[in-house]
Structure formats: C-alpha cells, structure tokens
Amino acid sequence: MKEKENKSSKLNITRRSALVGMAGAAGTMIAKSATGKEVQTSSNRPFAPADPTKVTAKQWATKVGKRSIFEKYERDVRYTGTSSRTPLHQLHGTITPSDMHFERHHAGVPLIDAQKHKLILHGMVDRPMTFSINDLKRFPAVSRICFIECSGNLAREADEYTTPQNICGMTSQSEWTGVMLSTLLKEVGIKPSATWLLAEGSDAAVLTRSVPKQIWHESMIVYAQNGESIRPENGYPVRLLNPGYEGNSSVKWLRRIEFSDQPFMTREETSKYTETIRNGKARQFSLTMDARSIITYPTFPNTVEKGWIEIQGIAWSGRGQITATEVSTDNGKTWETAKLQEPILSKAHTRFRHLFNWDGKEAIILSRAIDETGYVQPTRETLIKVRGAGSIPYHNNPITGWRLRAGGEVVYRVQDWG
Amino acid sequence: MVPSLSSAQQKSSDNNTKSDIEEILFNFGRPATTEEIKKWNLDVRPDGTGLPLGEGSVSEGEILYATKCAFCHGVSGQGGINERLVAYEDEDFPQGIVACGFECRTIGNYWPYATTLYDYILRSMPMNAPGSLTFNEVYALSAYLLYLNNIVPDSTKLSASSLKEIVMPAHDKFVPDDRLEYNMVH
Numbered sequence: 001m002k003e004k005e006n007k008s009s010k011l012n013i014t015r016r017s018a019l020v021g022m023a024g025a026a027g028t029m030i031a032k033s034a035t036g037k038e039v040q041t042s043s044n045r046p047f048a049p050a051d052p053t054k055v056t057a058k059q060w061a062t063k064v065g066k067r068s069i070f071e072k073y074e075r076d077v078r079y080t081g082t083s084s085r086t087p088l089h090q091l092h093g094t095i096t097p098s099d100m101h102f103e104r105h106h107a108g109v110p111l112i113d114a115q116k117h118k119l120i121l122h123g124m125v126d127r128p129m130t131f132s133i134n135d136l137k138r139f140p141a142v143s144r145i146c147f148i149e150c151s152g153n154l155a156r157e158a159d160e161y162t163t164p165q166n167i168c169g170m171t172s173q174s175e176w177t178g179v180m181l182s183t184l185l186k187e188v189g190i191k192p193s194a195t196w197l198l199a200e201g202s203d204a205a206v207l208t209r210s211v212p213k214q215i216w217h218e219s220m221i222v223y224a225q226n227g228e229s230i231r232p233e234n235g236y237p238v239r240l241l242n243p244g245y246e247g248n249s250s251v252k253w254l255r256r257i258e259f260s261d262q263p264f265m266t267r268e269e270t271s272k273y274t275e276t277i278r279n280g281k282a283r284q285f286s287l288t289m290d291a292r293s294i295i296t297y298p299t300f301p302n303t304v305e306k307g308w309i310e311i312q313g314i315a316w317s318g319r320g321q322i323t324a325t326e327v328s329t330d331n332g333k334t335w336e337t338a339k340l341q342e343p344i345l346s347k348a349h350t351r352f353r354h355l356f357n358w359d360g361k362e363a364i365i366l367s368r369a370i371d372e373t374g375y376v377q378p379t380r381e382t383l384i385k386v387r388g389a390g391s392i393p394y395h396n397n398p399i400t401g402w403r404l405r406a407g408g409e410v411v412y413r414v415q416d417w418g
Numbered sequence: 419m420v421p422s423l424s425s426a427q428q429k430s431s432d433n434n435t436k437s438d439i440e441e442i443l444f445n446f447g448r449p450a451t452t453e454e455i456k457k458w459n460l461d462v463r464p465d466g467t468g469l470p471l472g473e474g475s476v477s478e479g480e481i482l483y484a485t486k487c488a489f490c491h492g493v494s495g496q497g498g499i500n501e502r503l504v505a506y507e508d509e510d511f512p513q514g515i516v517a518c519g520f521e522c523r524t525i526g527n528y529w530p531y532a533t534t535l536y537d538y539i540l541r542s543m544p545m546n547a548p549g550s551l552t553f554n555e556v557y558a559l560s561a562y563l564l565y566l567n568n569i570v571p572d573s574t575k576l577s578a579s580s581l582k583e584i585v586m587p588a589h590d591k592f593v594p595d596d597r598l599e600y601n602m603v604h
Contacts, residue, residue, distance in 0.1 A: 128450035267538040
C-alpha cells in the first residue's frame with residue numbers, strides 16, 4: 001500500500017517536471033506532454049514585450065535578485081519530507097545553486113539563531129573548548145569546492161519517464177568556506193591516541209556519526225556555502241564537511257565534537273548506513289563515495305533532432321580527481337573519451353562533454369567515470385555480482401543510460417534492481 | 419605607489435605575519451565548562467560508557483510504548499506508519515534481510531549493540547516530543563523492545579550494568595569497509 005502511494009506520487013512529480021522542462025527547452029507555445037499529446041502552454045507563459053529594446057524597463061536595481069520569470073527550478077521532494085533532489089538535468093557547469101542543493105534530514109530542519117549557537121569540542125583533548133560562530137569566523141578561513149552526495153543516491157524503481165534528478169539528484173556541489181578541522185585540533189590539543197570523533201547535530205534527531213581520523217586532514221567546519229551563510233536545510237549555521245565521504249557524515253547544525261579512540265556505534269552507522277555484502281556480513285563505515293557519472297543532456301524530458309548533439313554530464317569520485325569520462329552511443333559496445341571541463345578538482349563534480357552526430361536511429365547513450373585510482377564506474381550487473389543484491393540500498397554507482405528514440409524522444413533506460 | 423617600509427617596520431611586520439598557521443595557537447573561543455559538556459554529552463557506547471543511573475522493566479516499557487510509541491511504530495512494534503521495530507521469524511541475517519529489503523532491518527536482526535538502542539531512543543524519540551523521555555523511561559522502553567525481539571525475557575529489568583552485557587543477534591555481522599584496498603568495484 002505504502003509502496004503504491006510512493007510510486008504514484010513519484011510519477012506525478014515526474015510528469016509535472018516533464019512539462020516544465022519541455023516548455024523551457026522548446027521555447028515555443030506548443031510542448032509535448034510525457035504521453036506525446038500536444039498541449040498549449042501559452043496561457044501559462046508570463047507576458048514579455050515582443051521587442052524589449054522598444055519599451056522602458058519595468059525592473060530597476062533591487063536589493064535581492066530573483067530568477068527570470070521564465071525559469072522554474074524545483075527540487076524533487078520525497079513524500080515523507082525527509083529528502084529532496086537537485087534538478088541535475090536543468091543545471092550547467094558544476095556549482096549547484098544553494099536553493100537547489102539536495103536535502104536529507106532525519107527530523108526536519110531546525111530553526112537556529114547563529115548568535116546563540118555554540119560548538120563544543122571535548123573528549124580526548126587537553127583543552128575542551130567552546131566556540132561561537134563568530135569565534136569560528138576569526139580563524140584563518142579556507143574555501144573548497146566539492147560535492148556532497150547521499151550514499152542512498154539511487155532511485156531503483158523508475159520508469160522511462162524519469163529524469164537525472166529522480167535517478168541520482170542527491171548529489172550537489174558548492175563552494176564551502178570555514179575553518180580546517182586541523183586548526184581547531186591544535187586549539188584543543190588533540191591527544192595522539194584519538195582516532196575517531198563523534199559529530200553531533202542540533203536537529204531534533206540530535207544526529208550523530210563517528211568519523212575516522214583518516215579524513216581529518218581534509219575535514220572542515222564550514223559556515224558558508226557559495227559565498228553566503230549556509231542554507232538552513234544544509235546545516236545553518238555550521239556543519240562538518242568530510243570531502244568525498246557519504247553525505248550524512250558531514251553532520252549539519254553541528255553543536256558538539258567528541259574525540260575518542262573507538263567509533264561510537266550510533267544508530268546511523270550500525271542499523272542504517274551499512275550494507276549487506278556477499279559473505280553474510282554487513283559492510284560498516286563504508287564512507288567513501290565511489291566514482292560515478294550521469295549524463296544530464298540529452299535525457300528525459302528532452303527531445304532531440306538528428307544531427308550534432310553535445311552529450312553533457314557530470315562525473316565525480318570520493319577517491320580524488322576524475323581522470324576521464326567515457327561515453328558510449330551504442331549501448332556500451334564501444335566507448336569514446338569525453339572532454340573534461342577545467343578545473344578538474346579532487347572530490348568534485350567535473351563536467352564532461354562529448355559531440356555525437358546522431359543519425360536519427362534509436363540509440364542508447366551511456367557514460368562511465370574513471371578516477372585517479374584507476375577505478376572505473378561499474379554496471380548494475382557488476383555491482384550485484386560483486387556485492388549481492390542486499391548491498392543495493394547504499395553506495396550504488398551504476399552506469400546509467402538514456403534511450404534516444406527514432407522520433408527524438410529521450411527516455412531513461414530502465415534497469416531492474418530486483 | 420607602495421610606501422617603502424623602514425627596516426624596523428619591516429622586522430615588526432615579519433614578526434606579526436606568519437604564513438604557516440600550523441605554528442600559531444589562536445586562543446579564540448573559551449574553555450568549555452564541565453556543566454555544558456555534561457548537558458550534551460549523553461552518547462552511550464557499546465562498552466556501556468555514558469549509560470546513566472536508572473532502571474526500567476519490560477512491563478513499564480509496555481505501558482510507555484503504548485502511549486508514546488505505538489502511534490508511529492504500531493502495536494507490538496509492527497504495522498505502524500514508521501519503522502517496524504521487530505523482526506519476523508524468517509528474517510534471519512542475512513538471507514531474510516536480503517530477500518525482504520531495507521524495511522526488514524530491525525532491532526532483532528540488524529542492530530549490533532543494545533547500547534545503541536538506549537542512545538538513540540534518548541536522543542531522538544519520540545518524534546512528536548524529542549528528548550522528553552527520562553533515563554528510567556528509556557531503560558524501560560529498551561527492555562520492552564528487546565523483549566519484543568525475543569532477546570530478553572519478560573521479567574527483565576534493565577540498568578547500566580545489565581544493558582551493556584546484552585549480546586545482540588547481529589553482533590558479529592559487521593565488517594569494516596575494505597573497498598579502498600581495491601581500485602575495482604568491491
């Protein structure tokens with residue numbers, strides 16, 4: 001029953017975004033609905049003068065800018081209200097607009113006054129310390145562009161009318177600014193025997209995760225996202241950032257860090273963010289996000305025409321830099337190397353582009369990412385063969401395909417996850 | 419035009435600028451007080467560290483569960499709108515879990531530590547009044563949920579010393595991540 005409701009609500013969202021996407025892409029008064037029916041969209045279209053050079057402007061300087069009234073961006077909100085997905089197929093470049101960053105929270109978004117917020121560091125340290133947000137901003141600041149991805153970032157039940165946003169929109173990229181964790185470790189006098197930290201959030205779940213020492217040299221305590229204070233849903237006023245690690249380890253609304261020589265075995269890292277593997281065991285502290293890519297154009301809900309198409313997408317790896325992304329236009333029989341857009345940053349979304357001269361016959365296009373360790377993004381079949389079907393809830397990074405139909409319609413290449 | 423510095427100014431400037439922040443202790447912030455640490459430091463570890471004084475029984479837990487938990491988790495830990503808390507008989511680890519999927523990961527077949535149950539209920543539950551349960555109530559609810567999962571008998575009364583001794587069915591099922599030892603899918 002629950003499953004049915006879920007599915008139908010997802011389909012509604014899919015169809016709705018299909019209409020929005022088509023109207024935007026076509027730029028005409030006629031668009032095709034997901035079912036192929038032609039629909040009038042002119043009545044929904046805001047008014048604009050035929051020649052803007054011949055009218056006095058209505059808009060002058062404003063205190064806060066807004067998007068064009070002709071553009072509509074929406075996160076795909078899950079019916080439970082605990083997550084939403086970035087519209088990857090609507091975006092260009094590699095930075096996610098802050099209000100389109102994906103969300104995942106376990107007890108809603110807390111309302112926090114930054115002036116009253118504090119962060120306590122204690123446990124295996126010489127000097128337990130309390131920092132206000134202003135204290136944190138006095139330390140030397142560091143900015144880093146990297147992705148944050150939820151380890152559950154795969155929609156398994158998906159029909160042909162599914163967008164990249166629906167499939168894997170729980171990855172987003174920002175420029176994060178804050179203080180290096182290592183700077184604070186020196187302030188508190190971290191004991192050499194400390195090997196784990198517990199990060200605790202200030203949400204109603206008081207969410208906790210253990211984070212191993214291996215990542216501490218890259219971890220940051222961040223208070224800004226794309227130049228402004230972090231959005232409430234992304235951790236305002238301060239969050240942990242563990243580049244390349246599964247998103248939930250970058251604890252939001254951070255209020256406390258406790259140092260220890262053991263992991264704390266919280267609910268999230270035992271019963272939740274773990275996955276069963278082939279040997280009858282469950283893999284735990286599987287924090288690093290493996291390399292992945294997704295084509296973001298052309299995909300559902302686009303339509304394409306015969307001739308040159310620039311296939312575009314993003315590739316990323318929690319292990320480091322992307323070194324190559326390959327594209328296949330014949331369903332994986334042959335692969336060609338796509339162009340990567342500079343700068344290619346470590347643990348960051350990297351844009352790839354590949355020119356394809358489409359002959360108008362049905363074709364399936366795929367992409368696969370390769371990172372600096374030589375890791376190659378696997379197929380769904382390989383993932384299931386190596387890990388078993390039980391691993392599926394988390395850390396799935398399958399090669400994803402899109403079917404270009406002879407008429408120009410583009411749909412998701414459905415994969416059965418069992 | 420950049421004004422030139424006298425040699426004395428130059429020297430003073432050198433003393434006040436360091437490019438290597440590793441060398442500096444900034445002393446921003448303030449020492450954390452014992453009271454503020456104690457107020458938030460409620461986490462409970464598998465060895466029992468952090469378990470507070472108190473106790474609670476299965477029968478007390480049954481009443482608390484009915485009034486504060488059953489609305490979301492269903493009568494007897496199943497059939498509710500939120501997570502099922504009790505494993506069915508055929509849901510052993512791992513076959514039963516793999517066959518059924520994510521929702522079959524329950525306290526009885528997938529939680530490796532009973533201490534985590536205490537930690538989680540205390541910090542997060544119930545959803546409509548988070549953090550409202552007393553230490554004794556959390557012991558009672560932990561006892562009741564362990565009883566529902568056939569891990570303890572119905573006569574059980576839990577405290578710090580007895581809770582940390584409980585060995586959960588999934589205790590030996592977890593292994594650390596070894597994917598990074600490979601540069602292929604693993």
